[in-house]
Amino acid sequence: MNEASILLFIAIVFSVLVIYWISIAVSLVYRSNRTARLNKIELTFADVVSRYLYNDPANPITLREINTTLKNVGIKPENKNNIQFLIRLMIRTQRTILGSHFYKLQQLYTQIPPYGVSIKKISSWSWYRKARGIREIYEMNQSQYFDEIFKYRNDKNIYVRREAQIALVVFLGWESLRFLPYLKRNMTLWQQIKIVEKLYDLYPKPELKWLHRAYKTEKLFGKKLIMRIIRKYLLHGEIGYIIDNLNHEDYEVRETAIYCIQTFAVPSATMAYIKELYDDIPNATQQGQLLNYIFENSDIDLDFYMKQLYGKNEDLKLSVAEILWNNGHKEKVQEFYYQQYPKSVLNVG
Amino acid sequence: MRKVLVIQEDIVILKILERLVSLNEYECKAIRSLDSLSIEDQQTNFDFIITDILFEGIAPLQFVAQVQEVIPHKNLLVVTNMGQDKIKQEIFALRGVTGFYAVPIDLDEIEAIIQAY
DSSP, X not given: OOHHHHHHHHHHHHHHHHHHHHHHHHHHHHHHHHHHHHHHHHHHHHHHHHHHHTOOTTSOOOHHHHHHHHHHTTOOTTOHHHHHHHHHHHHHHHHHEETHHHHHHHHHHTTSOOTTHHHHHHTOSOHHHHHHHHHHXXXXXXXXXXXXHHTTTTOSSHHHHHHHHHHHHHHHGXXXXXXXXXXXXXXXXXXXXXXHHHHHHHOOSOOHHHHHHHTTOOOHHHHHHHHHHHHHTTOGGGHHHHHHTTTOSSHXXXXXXXXXXXXXXXXXXXXXXXXXXXXXXXOHHHHHHHHHHHHHHSOOOHHHHHHHHTSSOHXXXXXXXXXXXXXXOHHHHHHHHHTTOTTOOOOOO | OOEEEEEOSSHHHHHHHHHXXXXXXXXXXXXXXXXXXXXXXXXXXXXXXXXXXXXXXXXXXXXXXXHHXXXXXEEEEEEESOOOHHHHHHHHHTSOOOEEEESSEEHHHHHHHXXXX
């Protein structure tokens, strides 16, 4: 390698390093400016919201002033990142406030930017942007876009339809249950819990008319969702629906029914019916769970327990023996075990 | 004039509480952390301190104890994202805490307390 090629090599390496340093410097300056801009937007938004919620009669803030102020800090249609940041701030703020000021805040949100950014996301080909757009719309309660969202309730993408179904609950409340029989795709356990929690947070007063309409659903996830709603709202008058599903042919529906019935105490006539259903449950583990419920919520029914003691499943027999033994019927348990070994001799002393 | 100190890291909650307090005819000092507290502030006897408990580098209970020790005050209201029952019990066990409000907060409740004072 001669001198010229070494110099060339050094020049190339040096140029690469210079480019590298310049890109780092540009990145640092950009990040610093960006952070300053975001802080400014956050501060301005905080100021605007506080002045709107607590408007000083001596110096009132107008909507025009709010929009101009936001525009001056960079909330413009062409600055999509700034608008996205503002949306996050709006949602975050809305989550921190309750009561009359919450509604006042919602009123403000309908009158300030973000220039329909969320609804534009719904037309995106990306499922992530679509789901995010739906979420932003319902979080900010922009009910004018309800029709757009409604059509995604059966979307093939799980996240899109999940957000669309939650939007239905947010906008329609209990009435959204009337669409339950017509949902085509499966609803995960997580989604069911999210719907129940959202409904409970936003619409704490039950409207049974819509619940009864939802009873028509044949979908297994629909049945599970209804039972979870009955449990969450402690609808004692509706526990018949849960009881009817205790012996459902599907394992998960039975599992949900057993889980939900445990929240309720039932009268003795209903408990007698549950005991009848007990034998129809084809899974021993679930029978064991129901047995615990029966034991904890009713008096000792000797006939019922004796029938189970002489049943087929060994684990269940053990549970029943334990119940009888601890509740004043030791002799019945002893009799049951002695008669299994009629010819054995006691080997004691 | 009656004085209130608001300590909140979240700038939106800070500004809202500052505004709420000011419009109720209190003099308000609003800061995002204890670092911004001046020596004069530490000698002021505040009618209310409205504070968060979640700050970097210090445990929530320690923070409340520190505020109680360092800043003279008559009432201490906690407004925080950490609304778990256990935290609430432990905060009240410290004594001297007038109220505990977990986010989401109803601002009318805080306003009522301030107005009633």
